[in-house]
Amino acid sequence: MDTTPLRIAPFRRLWSSTVVTGIGSQLTAVAVPLQIYDDTGSSALVGLAGAAALVPLVVFALWGGAVADLMDRRRLLLFTNAGIAATSLLFWAQAATGTRSVAVLLVLLAVQQALFGINQPTRTASVARLVPAGQLPSATALTSTVWQFGQIVGPLLAGALVPVLGLPVLYLCDSLALLVALWAVWRLPALPPLKGATRRAGLADIAAGFRYLVRMRLLLVSFLADVIAMVLGMPRALFPQMAQLDFGGPEGGGSSLGVLYAAIPVGAVLCGVLSGLYSRVSRHGVMVVLAICVWGLSVAGFGLSGPLWPAAVFLALAGAADMVSMVFRGAILQSAATDEMRGRMQGVFTVVVAGGPRLADLLHGTVGAAAGARPTVVGGGLLVVAAMVALAGAFPAFWRYSARR
Structure with a gap:
């Protein structure tokens, strides 16, 4: 792994806060649906929690990206980190006092995800102000790897802590972790707008961001590439069915289901460890196209696998390809977008990353029920390859894009 960006003290502080937030946020991500199900026994209400989280995340990511372009990003990070910590403390209070209210x-x-929607594009847009342009792929890989690591360690830690310490302590651990992250952000330098005075963001600023995105075909294609990969090729909605019916798991999936869910982030983390190779590559567009094609082929290979472990290997390979795509799409976004638009572009990026897999759940669940799980997975993976090749052919400038130009 290329750790060169960590020699820069401000980036190291921002990255360390990301490590803490990445793991801590997963504790709450596990605790909330667990508490709702324990209190109500209703999976429908658990699903409602997903909608309650997604809507404010999408809305405030778009608005928060505009805010991040028009005010000091350090101050915005302090405000949102403090707000997220406060909501985690309120989660702890309601659980500790035995409040059994789903509302x-x-x-x-919803409040926590709204704050996260502002925090995430602000945090990511700050990276290009803290590290040289040549280190952006390595910095992106470091950040992406710890987020993937949090998706593995956080749920495992939550599963280990709940039976021993109880659900309220899980929320409290997240609150304490966020205080550590807040301290790291406090020590960042000021990050005011490079052009113009600080002012409030409005709908006109959000609209300006979308007009900018339409003009910047390079950025638009990078977002479309992620939509292709996630919407057509993310088969997680079919994991419970496949774990039980195709891979011999018990009712509920058992350990087979755990292997399927863990395989993609494990592959991503292992690929993140190899980030020392990324800074040597200048053809970022080529890497995105190839990585998404490998993702599609790996998903198709998963759908064709018989035993569980070859299937897990294909999913891990897909996770590794997704990490490569994420790193180079992130590097393109950081370098191609101007600083006064970088927050808004990161807001769109957050919406794409959050919304794509959920649309995939709807698509794969519906098609899988009608056509069967394996044909849906294989067909989706092959469609990813076909669509990505068509997109690269329609926009050859993306394929030719080089960070050295």
């Missing part, structure tokens, strides 16, 4: 949980979740 309270959904409101707190």
Whole structure:
């Protein structure tokens, strides 16, 4: 792994806060649906929590990206980190006092995700102000790897802590972790707008961001590439069915289901460890196209696999390809977008990353019920390859893009 960006003290502080936030956020991500199900026994209400989280995340990511372009990003990070820590503390209070209100949980979740929607594009847009342009792929890989690591360690840690310490302590651990992240952000330098005075963001600023995206075909294609990969080729909605019916798991999936869910992030983390190779590559467009094609072929290979472990290997390979795509799409976004638009572009990026897999759940679940799980997975993977090749052919400038130009 290329750790060169960590020699820069401000980036190291921002990255360390990301490590803490990445793991801590997964504790709450596990605790909220667990508490709702324990209190109500209703999976429908658990699903409602997903909608309560997605809507404010999407809305405030778009608005927060505009805010991040028009005010000091350090101040915005301090405000949102403090707000997220406060909501985690309120989660702890309602659980510790035995409040059994789904409405309270959904409101707190919506507020927390709104704050996260502002925090995430602000945090990512700050990276290009803290590291040289040549280190952006390595910095992106470091950040992406710890997020993937959090997706593995956070749920495992939550599963280990709940039976021993109880659900309220899980929320409290997240609150304490966020205080550590807040301290790291406090020590960042000021990050005011490079052009123009600080002012409030409005709908006109959000609209300006979309007009900028339409003009910047390079950025638009990078977003479309992620939509292709996630919407057509993310088969997680079919994991429970396949774990039980195709890979011999018990009712509910058992360990087979755990292997399927863990394989993609494990592959991503292992690929992140090899990030020392990324800074040597200048043809970022080529890497995105190839990585998404490998993702599609790996997903198709998963759908064709008989035993569980070859299937897990294909999913891990898909996770590795997704990490490569994420790193170079992130590097393109950081370098090609101007600083006064970088927050808004990161807001769109957050919406794409959050919304794509959820659209995939709807698509794969519907098609899988009608056509069967394996044909849906294989067909989706091959469609990814076909669509990505067509997109690269329609926009050859993306294929030719080089960071050295």
